[in-house]
Amino acid sequence: MSVFIHLQTVNDIVNFFQLDTLIQHPLIAVVDFSQVNESINAETKISSDFYALIFKTYNRNNIKYGRKVIDFQDGSLICMAPNQVLEMDNEIDVSENMMGWGLFFHPDLIRATSLNDKMKGYSFFSYEISESLHLSEKEKQILYDCILKLRAELQENIDLHSQDILVSNIELLLNYCSRFYGRQFITRKHSNNLIVAQVEKILSNYFKRNDINENGLPTVKSVAEQVNLSPGYLSDLLKKETGKNAQDHIHFYLIEEAKNSLLNSNKSVGEIAYSLGFDYPQYFNKLFKQKTGKTPVEFRSMN
Known part of the structure; x- marks a missing residue:
């Protein structure tokens, strides 16, 4: 006992x-x-x-x-x-x-x-x-x-x-x-590089399979679990190797997916936000502008 x-x-x-x-x-x-x-x-x-x-x-x-x-x-x-x-x-x-x-x-x-x-x-x-x-x-x-x-x-x-x-x-x-x-x-740079590659593959596959529609946005915790690391250690490892922490990597793939939807569909910004796992479109607008310097509407109109 x-x-x-x-x-x-x-x-x-x-x-x-x-x-x-x-x-x-x-x-x-x-x-x-x-x-x-x-x-x-x-x-x-x-x-x-x-x-x-x-x-x-x-x-x-x-x-x-x-x-x-x-x-x-x-x-x-x-x-x-x-x-x-x-x-x-x-x-x-x-x-x-x-x-x-x-x-x-x-x-x-x-x-x-x-x-x-x-x-x-x-x-x-x-x-x-x-x-x-x-x-x-x-x-x-x-x-x-x-x-x-x-x-x-x-x-x-x-x-x-x-x-x-x-x-x-x-x-x-x-x-x-x-x-x-x-x-x-x-x-541990060699093994760290392998982990970076794993993370990139996990996130790439996640968005390719449209897992976001069923499971929502991937979290740092869920990605860390798949590479058998703690969220804190994974973020520090990625920051050291790539200059971006784990959340930044997730946001990169999210914004790329958002760009594709904005340019290749007639969905409204709100519909795209919901499809990407955002409960509130204004949060999506804020993140998109933070990462790209443009609002989703501005990005769509310029391209």
Whole structure:
């Protein structure tokens, strides 16, 4: 029988990992996994109110994130937003098998800071585990140095500067993660190009078959599922490879189909909008002008 555990406070983190000591702060925790004292039972599902960055190595593959098994053997980093779920597939004897660190910080720590507005830009928090960040030795050390700085600051007495220093170091860590993900996209360029080709084929076939009449506009989520990626990772991959995110690719095929209908049929603009899955023609008009610089009527009259 599976057990679900939700971590709401730093004390919950201490208790869950059975830590002898943890430098206390109400909104942030840095965990040294080599100091964890107790095995984690099989079939345990874990979520939290915290953003979490977890770097761990194991001798076995025994954690699931979503539907994917995590392979931490080579050392990889996962980033979780609040309320995402990790699932333990087999019992972990952490005293022998687990090394690494975890950073947990509550949204309230950054809520009144500029970092709060930047969090949506760190799209890797929405990636699937199969899209985790695989680090070089140099990259591991850079991130660990950030963790050491956070740990050192947590050892200081809380004062007027504590939050600024903690948040700036978290932001530095996240910016390094963005850089390293950028490197990972580059090193996987061949496989990325295959995915770009897959996406183009999926969208091309979708509009050729007129699936839009039955199923409506394709979504980023539906396309991502067909290439076995998360929507966030797919959009970032396409942006890196083509300069356009997943939604832009969908809109490209949509506008091409709209152009064909405008020039090769006598349908009204409203009829074309409905046939393309728009509930309201004004939304179609707005998107068409945004992408082409002309309204549908202007485009039809000029051609």
